[in-house]
Amino acid sequence: MRYKIVPPVRDVAFLEAAQRALPLVPGTVEDCCLRIVDETAAPSRDAAREYLTFLQALELAEETPRGFRRRRVDADEAVLADAFERRVFGARELLDALRGAGSLTVDEAFDGMREHVPRWERDRHTDWEGEWRERTERLLGWSVAFGAATRDDGDRYRPIERS
Incomplete structure (x- = not known):
């Protein structure tokens, strides 16, 4: 799920x-x-x-x-990054796009996410693009918090490869 x-x-x-x-x-x-x-x-x-x-x-x-x-588990960065990517809608797609591009801005990441936004989500919001752009920005932010990406001074996000 x-x-x-x-x-x-x-x-x-x-x-x-x-x-x-x-x-x-x-x-x-x-x-x-x-x-x-x-x-x-x-x-x-x-x-x-x-x-x-x-x-x-x-x-x-x-x-x-x-x-x-x-749950009696530690909030370890690597464990959180894994669960985030597996269990949060859009995280896998976003991280795959980030890895493929090497770096993305929020707007570029959102452009890549457009095709993954379900039709019912588009119909649910009057400004679905605004909703999902904010969601993309949050996904990128959590990716940084969990050590799956970094953000540079120029507002570009880059993936961090885990071994």
């Missing part, structure tokens, strides 16, 4: 704090979101819900029949 939610970019320390905020014994979505708001700089319950879903995509949290709980 691939997750569509890509919240505003933070650092790995933020994700670690959000993960630690989650209970080991499953809790409701509301409880988990309140914990994330209380323990991190998440500005609202809605923002916390996005980060909760993102934690699930990154395999740092899991949903059970009784609610969400923290």
Whole structure:
């Protein structure tokens, strides 16, 4: 399963704090979101819900029949980069384009993402290009946060090859 939610970019320390905020014994979505708001700089319950879903995509949290709980795994950069690429919609496509081109700006990356935007997503938003350009920028930002890419002074993103 691939997750569509890509919240505003933070650092790995933020994700670690959000993960630690989650209970080991499953809790409701509301409880988990309140914990994330209380323990991190998440500005609202809605923002916390996005980060909760993102934690699930990154395999740092899991949903059970009784609610969400923290997984007992470390937020290691390489592990996060792998889960990000496998489980977040658009990440694999973006990183493949970045590796193929060698470097891309946000606009160039978005141009490469256009063909991957599903028809229902295009129909869902009045300004789907604005939505998906922002999503592309967030995907690039998270790629940098997870050590899969770097950003230079000229606003170009370059892939980092892992061994």
